[in-house]
Amino acid sequence: MSLPGAPLKRLLAFLLAQDTGPRRREGFSISTLGICLAKQLFTLSGYPATTKRAARMLLLWRLGMLIEREVIALMQMAGETILGLQKEYLGANPPREGHIDGLILRDGKLYVFDVKSANSQSFKKWVQTAGLSPWKVMKDGYGACDPRQIAVKTYRPVKEIYPSYYFQAQGYLELLRTREEYQEYIITALAQVDADLAQSAKDGTVPVATDGFYFFVYCKDDSSLYEEFVPYDADAIEQRLAFAAKGYQAIQGKKPGKALTEEIRTYRELKLNEDGGLPWQCKRCDFTKTCWGSGTGTPDKNGEDDIG
Numbered sequence: 001m002s003l004p005g006a007p008l009k010r011l012l013a014f015l016l017a018q019d020t021g022p023r024r025r026e027g028f029s030i031s032t033l034g035i036c037l038a039k040q041l042f043t044l045s046g047y048p049a050t051t052k053r054a055a056r057m058l059l060l061w062r063l064g065m066l067i068e069r070e071v072i073a074l075m076q077m078a079g080e081t082i083l084g085l086q087k088e089y090l091g092a093n094p095p096r097e098g099h100i101d102g103l104i105l106r107d108g109k110l111y112v113f114d115v116k117s118a119n120s121q122s123f124k125k126w127v128q129t130a131g132l133s134p135w136k137v138m139k140d141g142y143g144a145c146d147p148r149q150i151a152v153k154t155y156r157p158v159k160e161i162y163p164s165y166y167f168q169a170q171g172y173l174e175l176l177r178t179r180e181e182y183q184e185y186i187i188t189a190l191a192q193v194d195a196d197l198a199q200s201a202k203d204g205t206v207p208v209a210t211d212g213f214y215f216f217v218y219c220k221d222d223s224s225l226y227e228e229f230v231p232y233d234a235d236a237i238e239q240r241l242a243f244a245a246k247g248y249q250a251i252q253g254k255k256p257g258k259a260l261t262e263e264i265r266t267y268r269e270l271k272l273n274e275d276g277g278l279p280w281q282c283k284r285c286d287f288t289k290t291c292w293g294s295g296t297g298t299p300d301k302n303g304e305d306d307i308g
């Protein structure tokens with residue numbers, strides 16, 4: 001007879017066994033283009049992870065993927081046209097790869113559609129509401145779509161709150177706008193849902209290149225929703241790519257070791273908290289000890305963010 005709790009232990013053991021740590025890549029992941037460059041350089045250089053991932057984190061990532069699928073399915077049921085485009089996108093200088101959640105067709109134009117899930121602590125950073133209903137929807141321009149349900153006090157844009165997500169979506173836009181093969185791929189996908197529009201795109205009368213992205217956040221604690229339209233920012237993404245390319249060049253041909261660690265540390269984009277503690281991003285990083293040395297950092301009084 002199994003003891004109480006045995007199924008849970010089995011589930012956790014299975015989850016942890018599935019986790020093989022950070023995947024070794026030849027280039028950058030576009031989804032992490034905006035995170036601390038040092039972390040990406042440690043991964044690219046083949047440094048082993050110094051922290052183990054908790055089963056809770058693995059479960060949160062899985063939940064994030066489920067929520068993303070649910071939001072896209074609901075959008076499609078609501079009548080939106082979203083092209084799934086489950087394809088790997090590749091770029092050069094620096095080499096990079098990634099997947100787009102989807103492209104949404106709005107008024108004859110295509111926009112990158114990106115879904116995130118967040119706990120209420122993270123969600124609060126975007127928007128603070130009077131909270132009359134658990135179902136709060138911010139529409140374009142952040143006006144209330146139903147004044148009886150929503151009372152928006154303030155909002156802060158993703159660029160300010162989570163630059164990493166801002167650069168992720170800008171990175172996809174840059175690829176779609178500049179790489180011809182992706183334009184052709186999109187036209188083919190578009191033809192499945194709107195032949196006329198696909199033809200116009202082919203003729204060059206409808207832009208396939210996207211002008212911006214829809215950023216959509218689902219709060220896991222109370223199902224609040226947030227939507228933001230962010231225009232393409234060519235300067236910002238060009239600067240980010242140039243910085244990443246510089247770091248990439250710096251690690252070429254070098255093996256993990258003291259000299260390379262010092263080199264990579266110069267690309268750290270996070271600082272210790274005022275009390276000497278590690279910021280939450282570093283506590284979750286795979287390279288905390290390599291980066292800061294063991295024994296660094298005291299518990300982060302600000303608590304952790306949880307977003308996937």
Ligand code: SF4
Pocket residue numbers: 036037038039040042268269270281282283285286287288291292
């Ligand atoms: S520990 Fe922090 S500063 Fe160091 S690589 Fe990781 S995220 Fe960057």
